[in-house]
């Protein structure tokens with residue numbers, strides 16, 4: 275092994291410091307346990323299963339790990355339950371931006387469903403403005419701590435509800451004001467995205483961007499619908515595209531029509547490895563389709579989905595992938611550039627993020643091995659003082 279190879283395998287600290295880009299993260303899936311406890315107390319929310327932050331954090335992880343959809347959904351009833359006031363939304367959004375920045379994320383698109391935060395009497399507009407205010411506050415605090423992060427919001431409509439067009443219009447009204455796109459989420463079974471065609475058609479007429487949760491639990495038909503009926507710019511998960519890829523015993527790989535389309539058109543896949551392990555979409559990190567999809571040069575990106583429920587962060591996701599697939603800093607850069615290319619902000623800004631932030635960041639990390647010798651030598655000389 276040459277020193278170059280050693281240097282190219284990122285250490286946990288390098289993984290954390292590497293500039294990362296996150297496209298698929300739920301605001302109500304990333305709260306700090308201590309914040310949930312405090313918000314519950316302030317807002318007289320009495321439904322929490324635990325009031326000790328540490329125990330509560332474990333409860334969330336175990337409920338999400340349980341394999342029971344009911345328990346998994348219960349986790350969100352608690353996070354959403356404490357996010358019903360303006361102050362709570364500002365705080366949660368600010369801490370989200372702060373935590374992501376601390377984790378080395380330089381650009382994030384964080385999504386939430388405004389319609390789930392109206393129980394305390396807020397209007398849809400007030401919800402959006404509170405979250406935007408929180409993101410700006412979090413960006414400011416991150417800057418004070420020496421980090422740079424930019425956070426855009428995606429407005430999510432719930433599949434089972436009938437407000438998709440209203441939320442799409444809301445997303446359009448707040449574009450250029452912190453909202454960068456639209457999303458559809460919720461149970462895939464029984465609620466195909468085609469139920470919300472009016473929302474997608476409206477956004478297309480407005481030249482706006484959207485992603486659709488598809489191909490997570492459900493297979494190819496949901497991916498096909500999201501792309502060919504709804505016109506999604508990106509696939510939320512999309513991991514089941516693997517069902518349209520055949521790997522023969524001699525190593526030959528054959529792509530079906532849909533998988534070919536997804537790769538040829540460079541459709542971004544918002545892959546969320548840890549989340550997929552919890553929902554059973556993959557058995558282990560090593561068996562996660564991301565390995566093959568990366569090898570086949572799909573527009574694959576790495577995401578957290580729900581940091582609290584999956585006990586994860588971008589750093590942890592990459593740590594798992596580095597361990598499972600031997601990824602290097604070059605691989606990390608490839609995923610990060612892929613994600614940045616797929617972001618919903620304007621092309622010139624994406625390009626500047628890639629050329630002026632992401633590539634220089636990786637170049638600096640990759641060159642660290644050159645200076646290691648010098649550092650340890652001077653360390654021994656200076657050992658007296």
Ligand SMILES: [Zn+2]
Pocket residue numbers: 298300459487510579
């Ligand atoms: Zn998701």
